[in-house]
Amino acid sequence: MKGKTISAMAAFCCLLSLTANVFAAAPADRAQVTAVTTAAATAAVQTAAASSVRDVTALCTPYSDGEGVSAVALHYPKDIDASRLQTSDFSVAGRTVDKVYTNDAPAEAAAGKKGPYVIVSLAHAATPLPAAGQQGSRPKDDGNKKDDKGGALSGSDAPMFSDRKAPDLSVSVSQSGTVYALDGTAYAPNSAARSADKTVDPVIDSFKTYIYKDPATGYEMPYNIYLPAGYDQDKAKTYPMVVFIADASADINDPKAVLYQGNGATVWAAPAEQAKHPAIVLAPQYTEDLIRSIGMMTTDTHQWTKGLSLVTDLIMDVRNRYRVDKDRIYGTGQSQGGMANIAISDKYPQLFAAQYLVACQWDTQEMEALKDKKLWITVCQGDTKAFPGMNEATALWEKDGATVARSKMWDSTGGTNVFEQMMKVMKDQDAPINYTVFQNGNHMYTWTFAYNIEGIRDWIFEQKL
Incomplete structure (x- = not known):
């Protein structure tokens, strides 16, 4: 014991001597020692902070202007103290953090829960109104010769084939403030950006994708279908x-393009919507391969096509194979999809109980057959085809004795309050056909807001054959 005491005292004296040498050093030397010590300490803190986050999940949402990252979930070792979280504790490159909260799973929630996940919610900017003169256009197939990429050589106003790509859902997050666990553990800041380890989209992921082979034609077509919770139980x-049919910009070979190009399909499958209106959702995917083999689904010559036969056969097949209420089948679509809805409804008048037609038109004489249907029609004032086309069609229907509800032009940027006010104006007229025109805008802008109008979705589900 005596030998150990002497050794310990010697070691202590040695430590004192080294410390004295440090403080006795010249000012420049002391600065170097301090810098090295600080750098080492900072590195140690950053290493500890980096290891405190177990994994990062990108949480995605199909917005009306396309799928995007709506939040980031950071998984910590312990339950986090939500009361000490601030939006300034996190940063995401190129995005605005609008709120942070905790959860017990890597998922967004209306209200936070106790758990080890911090949900960093990101603001989503509204789609800006297009400048005057900007007119998005559907691809046109008028029988004129095309180049090898589908570009129009004469007579057409857009290429047959889309250059749409799957959205970039990459995201990285930095923890710029200290995060505290409920037991007081502090997870130090870390300025190094952490990329998401995985990506999920609860709504899109809830659809199943299959291939339909048409026995009548032999052609194949992908489709996406959503089945309500409890479908397999009762x-x-x-x-x-x-039934949602997308515009022609989604006509690519990715079978899920119809789901991420906007929210015309997915809005009906969102949890809040399904809580009110449990429904099967069918979203066919018209592909580039189909265009190359049988042509466009719809054309500006307003003729029945092989593509329309294929899509209709698919709808009938799903209607018969799944437990569908045949008195409550609803059709909707934008541009190409709206045109397909009109053509199918014209040929099969007892298929759809009601339809929501967005930014589309058809031969007005053939559309006369729709005067007795239940329709909600939405166009933008700046749509150089759908606006005059639907003006002519609705005027013809009224001349034939149909009742069409109208109102002053709507403001697409007005949000929920404006939409609710205008819905009341329309519904008070109690008409089977409703025609709403939005001020300004253009063709493709129309569907960046059209499916966000809750009142129109509610009206659809009120209709029956």
């Missing part, structure tokens, strides 16, 4: 079905 229950 084998006797039937459900309404919403």
